[in-house]
Amino acid sequence: MAGKRIDGMLLKEMFTSGAALLNNNRDSVDALNVFPVPDGDTGTNMSQTIASAIKEINAKPYSSVADVANAAARGALKGARGNSGVILSQILRGFAKALVGHEEIDGPLLAQALRQGANTAYKAVMKPKEGTILTVARVIAEEAEEARDKQGDVVELFKLVLSTGDAILKRTPEMLPVLKQAGVVDSGGMGLMVVFRGMYAALTGEPVDAISAVGQDGVPMPGEFVDDHESLDEITFGYCTEFIVSHPREDLKDAEVVRLRRRLERIGDCVLVISDMNVVKVHVHTNEPGKALQYALELGELDSIKIDNMMEERREREAKMAEQAAAQAAEEKEYGIVAVALGEGLTEIFRNLNVDQVVDGGQTMNPSIQDLAEAADATHARNVIILPNNTNIILAAQQAKALTKRKVIVLPTKSVPMGISAALAFDPAVSPEENEAAMKEAAEQVHTASITYAVRDTNYDGQEIHSGDIMAMVDNKLSLLGSDVAQVAADITDTMVNEDSALITIYYGSDIAEADAQALCDALAEKYPDCDVELQNGGQPLYYYLIAVE
16 A cells, blocks of 8 residues: 555655645744744744754755654754744654664654654653643654554554644643633644644645645745755765746646656755646756756746856865864863843843853744854853843753753853843853852842733733733733833832842833933832932843843
8 A cells, every 4th residue: 555654755755845834834833822922933933943954854865764854853953943943853853763773664663753752852841831742742642652553554644643633732722721811722732733734745645735835926935945055065966956947838747746856866966846836946966957957848947047066165165164173273261151132232231241152032033053052162162151041042052062062051041131140140260060050040139021012912811911012021921011111111110129129220122212211210210219220222122121120
């Protein structure tokens, strides 16, 4: 029976199809984020994570499912962003571990891979929550294990994956009250199901237009075709060839597109052919670009032809790497600090505190694991302290340890003010363990109010929220709603100040005029004469104020 086993080529197509479908639906997944702040990004983080996996898969020709899955896991780890992206990368990591030494996947092996994927993801999270993507992955694995002896055919087993996943996803609001109040299912679980649904489409040969990565303007989404050639250790085929069959023949059949892919695989590697029968986009590394174009001409008219000489690119890259290696040969220093922040003012503050690397990111943009690892390496220090400054970046920072040989200490700073306080407590004269303890203690003395606006109507934690409401969160928990930014800022500060408070620091965002921020500062200074009140231009987007009380 067709579909009994999955080989390396089919697994590659399945991953690519899953990534394409998630890319098409990432806005819908983003919209499921429970909290109505303007930074709901689960779909975006997961999409960017799996796009990195596809890039790694396409870097070299892989024949076995073990090699394809390992490349996907490696790429996902590098590109993982946010908690949802990191968890997805761990699911792929466990999936790959189960396939080590295998050429093909049958039903029992698929069930085993799903189980190991779920187990690995659970282990990566310090305090796993049920009703999330973890629950969806676990329940799918449990059902697949029970059915593996009955469902030797991977197609039938994958049907069970989808039905089980859909069922448990619908139940996530029963496990997490915040989901029920908001009237949504878990966004991470939905993202995982979108990936699985795309994989199933490739497994069963569904019409590609149902899962094609095609944008609203009819042009294939570029994300699946990013190819900077940097991951190629050896160049067997020297010319990166890309083009579009922009006007296919009216009688073009799916079988001809499949035949084109197979012909290209005979003359090159890193082949990617995506089509919705209105346009076909092709990518291949080959030594015969002319022959690739000739094959494609049989399908229709060619457009956007691009041929890069990767051998010349590699020579230039090797020369640049040699220069960088020489620069890095200088003696390493003892300590380096990496902080995550978004906004010119916040970046400047960290730099003034002798932070070596400031990685762009925070509420609206989560850096990848590889971004953080590269920043750690760029410090040229033996001991690197990372300040994630956001709850959605801590997990990625912890996983960055796997991508660098430096000793990495991740301080679980949940806000920029916590990170600033930690950086102030750093002492280059003491041991890493002493610094970790002192910086963590300093960070924990800070309470942070974040003031932003609601992007949609919802019900959260028993409170009815309307689009446009001004929201104040204290230590990431919704504490106050209002209609006036300055009033909400003043009122939320009042809830934070107590007799032990000594310092209030106001970081105003890019949407706040300096005069308005100064007025707030003056008002708070008058109201709390026993506290020092400082004003800083943070320049952060979307968040009007970050107010720290310590």
